[in-house]
Amino acid sequence: GCGTTNSPGGQQNSGGTGQVGATVPLLTSPFWQAYNNYVPKMATEAGVQALPTVNANSDPAKLITDMTNLLNQGVKGLVVTPLDSAAVVAGLAQADRKGVPVVAVDVAPESGKVAMVVRADNRAYGTKACEHIGEKVKQGKVVQIQGDLASVNGRDRSEAFRECMTGKFPGIQILDLPAEWKAEKASSGLESLLTANPDVKGVYMQAGGVYLAPTLQALRRKDLLHPVGDPRHVVAVSNDGIPQEFEAIRKGEIDATVSQPADAYAKYGMYWIKKAMAGETFKAGPTDHGSTIVEVRPGILEDQLPAPLVTKANVDDKALWGNQL
Amino acid sequence: MSAPAAPVVEALGITRRFGPTTALHDVGITVRPGESHALVGRNGAGKSTLVSVLTGLSKPDSGTVSFNGEPAPPVADREAWRQRVACVYQHSTVIPELTVAENLFLNRQPSRRGVIRWSALRREAAELLAAWGVDVSVDALAGELDVEQRQLVEIARALSYGARFIILDEPTAQLDSHAIARLFERMHQLQSAGVTFLFISHHLQEVYEVCQAVTVLRDARHIVTAPVGDLSRSQLVDAMTGESGGLAVADGAEREPLPDNASVALSVRGLSGAGFADVSFRLRRGEVLGLAGSNASGKHQVAETVYGLRKPDAGAVEVGGVPLKPGDVLAALHAGIGCVPRSRHDQGLVLGMSIGDNATMSVLDRLGPAGFAAPKAVRGKGTTAIAEYGVVAKDADQPVSDLSGGNQQKVVMARALANDPDVLIMINPTAGVDVKSKQALLAVADRVRAEGKAVLIVSDELDDLRPCDRVLVMRAGILAAEHPAGWADGELVASIEGVELDGD
Amino acid sequence: MATETAAPQRIRLARLRDLALLPALAVVVLIGGLVNDRFLSTDNLVAVLGASAALALVVLGETLVLLTGKFDLSLESTVGIAPAIGALLAIPAASGIGWFDSPLPSWLAILAVLVVGAIVGLFNGFLVVKLQLNAFIVTLAMLIILRGLLVGSTEGKTLFQMPDAFFALATNTFLGLPISVWLAGVAYLVAGFLLRYHRIGRALYAIGGNAQAARAAGIRVDRIAWSVFIVAGVLAAIGGLIQTGYVGALSAGQGDRMIFTVFAAAVIGGISLDGGKGTLFGALTGVLLLGVVDNLLTAAQVPSFWIQAVYGAVILGALMLARVTSGKAQT
Amino acid sequence: MATETAAPQRIRLARLRDLALLPALAVVVLIGGLVNDRFLSTDNLVAVLGASAALALVVLGETLVLLTGKFDLSLESTVGIAPAIGALLAIPAASGIGWFDSPLPSWLAILAVLVVGAIVGLFNGFLVVKLQLNAFIVTLAMLIILRGLLVGSTEGKTLFQMPDAFFALATNTFLGLPISVWLAGVAYLVAGFLLRYHRIGRALYAIGGNAQAARAAGIRVDRIAWSVFIVAGVLAAIGGLIQTGYVGALSAGQGDRMIFTVFAAAVIGGISLDGGKGTLFGALTGVLLLGVVDNLLTAAQVPSFWIQAVYGAVILGALMLARVTSGKAQT
Numbered sequence A: 001g002c003g004t005t006n007s008p009g010g011q012q013n014s015g016g017t018g019q020v021g022a023t024v025p026l027l028t029s030p031f032w033q034a035y036n037n038y039v040p041k042m043a044t045e046a047g048v049q050a051l052p053t054v055n056a057n058s059d060p061a062k063l064i065t066d067m068t069n070l071l072n073q074g075v076k077g078l079v080v081t082p083l084d085s086a087a088v089v090a091g092l093a094q095a096d097r098k099g100v101p102v103v104a105v106d107v108a109p110e111s112g113k114v115a116m117v118v119r120a121d122n123r124a125y126g127t128k129a130c131e132h133i134g135e136k137v138k139q140g141k142v143v144q145i146q147g148d149l150a151s152v153n154g155r156d157r158s159e160a161f162r163e164c165m166t167g168k169f170p171g172i173q174i175l176d177l178p179a180e181w182k183a184e185k186a187s188s189g190l191e192s193l194l195t196a197n198p199d200v201k202g203v204y205m206q207a208g209g210v211y212l213a214p215t216l217q218a219l220r221r222k223d224l225l226h227p228v229g230d231p232r233h234v235v236a237v238s239n240d241g242i243p244q245e246f247e248a249i250r251k252g253e254i255d256a257t258v259s260q261p262a263d264a265y266a267k268y269g270m271y272w273i274k275k276a277m278a279g280e281t282f283k284a285g286p287t288d289h290g291s292t293i294v295e296v297r298p299g300i301l302e303d304q305l306p307a308p309l310v311t312k313a314n315v316d317d318k319a320l321w322g323n324q325l
Numbered sequence B: 001m002s003a004p005a006a007p008v009v010e011a012l013g014i015t016r017r018f019g020p021t022t023a024l025h026d027v028g029i030t031v032r033p034g035e036s037h038a039l040v041g042r043n044g045a046g047k048s049t050l051v052s053v054l055t056g057l058s059k060p061d062s063g064t065v066s067f068n069g070e071p072a073p074p075v076a077d078r079e080a081w082r083q084r085v086a087c088v089y090q091h092s093t094v095i096p097e098l099t100v101a102e103n104l105f106l107n108r109q110p111s112r113r114g115v116i117r118w119s120a121l122r123r124e125a126a127e128l129l130a131a132w133g134v135d136v137s138v139d140a141l142a143g144e145l146d147v148e149q150r151q152l153v154e155i156a157r158a159l160s161y162g163a164r165f166i167i168l169d170e171p172t173a174q175l176d177s178h179a180i181a182r183l184f185e186r187m188h189q190l191q192s193a194g195v196t197f198l199f200i201s202h203h204l205q206e207v208y209e210v211c212q213a214v215t216v217l218r219d220a221r222h223i224v225t226a227p228v229g230d231l232s233r234s235q236l237v238d239a240m241t242g243e244s245g246g247l248a249v250a251d252g253a254e255r256e257p258l259p260d261n262a263s264v265a266l267s268v269r270g271l272s273g274a275g276f277a278d279v280s281f282r283l284r285r286g287e288v289l290g291l292a293g294s295n296a297s298g299k300h301q302v303a304e305t306v307y308g309l310r311k312p313d314a315g316a317v318e319v320g321g322v323p324l325k326p327g328d329v330l331a332a333l334h335a336g337i338g339c340v341p342r343s344r345h346d347q348g349l350v351l352g353m354s355i356g357d358n359a360t361m362s363v364l365d366r367l368g369p370a371g372f373a374a375p376k377a378v379r380g381k382g383t384t385a386i387a388e389y390g391v392v393a394k395d396a397d398q399p400v401s402d403l404s405g406g407n408q409q410k411v412v413m414a415r416a417l418a419n420d421p422d423v424l425i426m427i428n429p430t431a432g433v434d435v436k437s438k439q440a441l442l443a444v445a446d447r448v449r450a451e452g453k454a455v456l457i458v459s460d461e462l463d464d465l466r467p468c469d470r471v472l473v474m475r476a477g478i479l480a481a482e483h484p485a486g487w488a489d490g491e492l493v494a495s496i497e498g499v500e501l502d503g504d
Numbered sequence C, D: 001m002a003t004e005t006a007a008p009q010r011i012r013l014a015r016l017r018d019l020a021l022l023p024a025l026a027v028v029v030l031i032g033g034l035v036n037d038r039f040l041s042t043d044n045l046v047a048v049l050g051a052s053a054a055l056a057l058v059v060l061g062e063t064l065v066l067l068t069g070k071f072d073l074s075l076e077s078t079v080g081i082a083p084a085i086g087a088l089l090a091i092p093a094a095s096g097i098g099w100f101d102s103p104l105p106s107w108l109a110i111l112a113v114l115v116v117g118a119i120v121g122l123f124n125g126f127l128v129v130k131l132q133l134n135a136f137i138v139t140l141a142m143l144i145i146l147r148g149l150l151v152g153s154t155e156g157k158t159l160f161q162m163p164d165a166f167f168a169l170a171t172n173t174f175l176g177l178p179i180s181v182w183l184a185g186v187a188y189l190v191a192g193f194l195l196r197y198h199r200i201g202r203a204l205y206a207i208g209g210n211a212q213a214a215r216a217a218g219i220r221v222d223r224i225a226w227s228v229f230i231v232a233g234v235l236a237a238i239g240g241l242i243q244t245g246y247v248g249a250l251s252a253g254q255g256d257r258m259i260f261t262v263f264a265a266a267v268i269g270g271i272s273l274d275g276g277k278g279t280l281f282g283a284l285t286g287v288l289l290l291g292v293v294d295n296l297l298t299a300a301q302v303p304s305f306w307i308q309a310v311y312g313a314v315i316l317g318a319l320m321l322a323r324v325t326s327g328k329a330q331t
């Protein structure tokens, strides 16, 4: 297959069978909830015997404990969703000691042994959002509603967004709103900012799953919710790709969103773990599903799944996971 | 003559258990209309428990209560109980964070269509207190009153319910003689107006002073009920203790006078602080000194300052000729002072901890090497204390919260003496303590004196002061008089109250 | 007599406790006005109030519980679960998430929100008042259970599809203020009035101050303490409804960690964790202080990495200022 | 005499308080063994211990503070900030995140971790004991400040480039158990011994039971209460170090929300929030119960959407069981 090499009878630990443990980082975000629902479905499709998912509840230490517990239960493969690129390494080491292959989803570990990383580029989300907003706004103030500053995804998005803005759109001033993935912080914070700066021209929501509704509510309260095309329209770009974001795009309430592929995360997580359990090893190059494997750090291969920017033009695309629920 | 009216209250066959403890065993009591009926017994005899049954606060396991010949209302109907009986409980029932006015009218605040009328409330409260001669602002928080004021407020409140039957559970334990006199005067007035009292006290002379009948409880059982005239004081004590033999408290007047060369154990010079000024006295080895005065005289503050519980504004304290660091209890302990503090519940005991723990609390650094205080050593000291002070308890591991008031006081005494002090300060040492225990506690003071140490007894109870070689009297914060042993009761009382007697 | 002169001064101090936060609040508002010229605009003040309404109601509930000397940590979860159950009753099953094919009418669903709050309070009260379990740990367990039920019953999904009535409290306005703000205002006035002028209100203080004494005075201690849990649950449910409207959706994380803020507001507002002490006015100043600081820090664009530290420092500063101005040790 | 018969039962009850959790723990372990045959394997039991070591140390610190009748919420933030500052001192600036070009040697950096814990405790103690500010709200403010400082000083980045010494506690083993477990075990033994056999330990109980009486017995109440804050800070710092080693990195969220678990463990273990009551043995059973339940729920394959609700329900169940077996109201 593309991007894979069959290892000739390498460390065949279970012949590709046995139970697989899967984690989720948190369940209070619609995005991860969708992922959580895709896991058993995609596992069945791939013929992988997955245990019920385990929720780390935003606690990196709990993730390590969960991994330990799963390994002690004798799983033969792990599909983990690290909360952080570094704060998973101890878990990876344990899996390695037991010869259990690991696929990491959403976050690439800093080091340690993983068979494959399945993720879309979070920096690219920030850049895409910046470009879309920058093109339309050019000059003026833009709010970015940040995630939890202690989370790697939120940080990547923030940094990329800011870098891109300063580089490409020097006329734009960014107002930061750290909202910790929390709806009410987004709502009240945005209202404060809009009151202090009635001339805000654009908003970047780093997590549409949490921030879409409060953003729209705040805009509505400040009487700034005008459809795309209206000169008073505040450009809004979101991130995640849940159905409600698509709905808002259709209505012209927001301009675009980056679809973070929950389905593909689950699907290729299972796809790679199955192969890894069968003893296959992989190398950089194109895959059989249109993506490319990149060696992001020595020894760490990443299947970089596409995360399409969804606008009015492609919002009805059936291939988007947000249109399949 | 008409048939005798039904008793105001009649309790029959009352049994009340707390877990395995039987606090009341088949106890009965009958209180006749218009009388003042005393209820006496040693600490833990069951008096307060009987009170809580008679006021409907706790339901007996068996037995019946009736008022004026009718069965008592159901326990849930507090209102009905309150019309039949009012009570000053032994333990404070004020709400510290609420004002005096509100405490007086809690849950019956004057209101119009459900809206409390604060001005009326304050006015009625002021009237109530004025009628009682209680000199307290109705706007003061109850928690900031001193013990006497608080007690008076509680008494005024109990009387204001309009019940014709009033229970007073040790109302005089914390009052000074002035306040007690006022209370008795009031009781007389009410009694002539037809109010009936049930009165509990460990001061037996009070029983003879205000009561017509007396009931004795012992070990949860009813022993005797009789007109006070029918029981002599020693018969009463025998009934309470279950053994014969009167009371003997050492009297300072019967001792040899101190040798002139007795060295000075404690010297207080020009001590001033909140509530007292320029107090000086010397206490010699082998001497028992009394410090008397009303609650407002500042005597407690002086004693607490000497022990380091308070910082003085001016003046100095020397122990055995060595100046003492002010405001430092530990320094006082190391200098050889021991102290029975004013309130055993506030300062004397950690109720949740054992007898051993409490008895050793002031000497934790002396139980073993490097600060070790092995449970064995603690228990050992506790066991010794139990034997030495006659504490009625199962063993040294028993939490002091389990003990009766008098026995708790003995543990405080053990703590004060744990460091084998050269100077023993005892503040209100026998408050709330039964006659027999009082005797035991004062005997300790005498024994300590006999060992050549010095004792300072801070109290206004004559019984407490009797063992003293001399008594200093404070009034309004200053030393006002000195009485050598052999004083007459009336003379000392007058001195404490600041009333001049003719021909002294 | 010594105490007589002491008394009036003491009282002044006791009252000061409730006003203790005003100087701090004034300082923050002043700084706000200097830093940002729109800070004192009507718009912004309305925004602060609108953002604080939900918190204010939950703080009200918690304050009542604290006054009786108990604890309720689970209110934060009620903020999430109560409106969620209402929403699940009101959203048609066809949309993939509701419970019934023909869902309840809005008014009934909203009533259900309140009922859920009441039931949670009833259960807490049962465990704490009747079974005499430790309030802290019981309501912590309830917090976890209810949060879990919320995640479980919505499968983590955010609910968007509720009828408009669910959003009305936060979105509709009257005389320029959101209904939620009026509601919170009225709730504080009514509760504040009852606490000061009604026997039931005074009973709360009595119970928190000395439950045994309250019982001796004929106050039905258990019944009232239990009722307070129920009232607090209902208030938290209303707070949750307001939050839902304010945010425009109901995520499974609604109310998460809110209890810290609730306690912070109540306690810096002078409510004692030991019971029986504090007033609603104090609690309200606590809520407003937090709301104003939040607003101010965001508008001032304190670098986002440092905003939390500054927020904590401002609370600590306010606390110390309150300590100095009221001159009293805090409990 | 009546009291004499009462005594033995009272004492038995007082001791039962500390053992109250054992039946619940036994039931959970039993269920674990039935549900999953690997549950009682050495591997799994070691895993439970390893996962609980950090929590155990923080609970130890909190227990000491609670025994004296105070509160410290900020311990959860110390778990993050203390090792973070040590790490920033030990990582070369060249790596883009450390503070010094030539960083401190590991041992000095680890000493710094402890010192940071001590300083935080010192500051808390100053505010609570000296200035007599409310412990709950002071340490809540500190919690927020320290969390903010952590996010600010790391710019939210996760630290993982520390020298190996930072990970040694959790990764190195001795006789099959991680050093962290030995350390926690020794800490509990020593502290438990001091609490029972040393005057300082007895003084903690006395202070928590009745500070006024303790003062009147010559115990230096303020000095000891203050010291306890410092000790708790140091223990939390060590807990943080263990956590760092356990996770293999130090994220800016380390310790986040931990304080709930800390209180849960201490309180279900019989430590009273009113002070002066409870033992370390009880607290330890609380820690183990939570660790075992956590492990069990994963092993029992409870669906993730419901796992939290079940966790809460188990805690509540354990609490009720403890109530029944000890037969005592809980405070």
Ligand SMILES: Nc1ncnc2c1ncn2[C@@H]1O[C@H](COP(=O)(O)OP(=O)(O)OP(=O)(O)O)[C@@H](O)[C@H]1O
Pocket: B018, B019, B021, B022, B023, B041, B042, B043, B044, B045, B046, B047, B048, B049, B050, B090, B402, B404, B405, B406, B432, B434, D002, D003, D006
């Ligand atoms: N709430 C309770 N729980 C358990 N035992 C109790 C309780 N109240 C009282 N007792 C027990 O009942 C007995 C009687 O107590 P009670 O308070 O009636 O004594 P008392 O005669 O009032 O003593 P004192 O003179 O010290 O006030 C005591 O031995 C005590 O141990």
Ligand SMILES: Nc1ncnc2c1ncn2[C@@H]1O[C@H](COP(=O)(O)OP(=O)(O)OP(=O)(O)O)[C@@H](O)[C@H]1O
Pocket: B043, B044, B045, B048, B090, B091, B170, B173, B345, B401, B402, B403, B404, B405, B406, B408, B432
């Ligand atoms: N929780 C309890 N358990 C067992 N016995 C109790 C308890 N509380 C009180 N008692 C008993 O009730 C009786 C009276 O209480 P207590 O000893 O506190 O009165 P006291 O010391 O005389 O009070 P005061 O100093 O206020 O006059 C005692 O016999 C005591 O044993």
Ligand SMILES: O[C@@H]1[C@@H](O)[C@H](O)OC[C@H]1O
Pocket: A029, A030, A031, A032, A151, A153, A181, A206, A207, A208, A209, A210, A239, A240, A260
């Ligand atoms: O990456 C995630 C974001 O997209 C989601 O919506 O919320 C939580 C984050 O972990």
Ligand SMILES: [Mg+2]
Pocket: B047, B048, B049, B090, B169
């Ligand atoms: Mg009594």
Ligand SMILES: [Mg+2]
Pocket: B090, B170, B405, B406, B432, B433
């Ligand atoms: Mg007594």
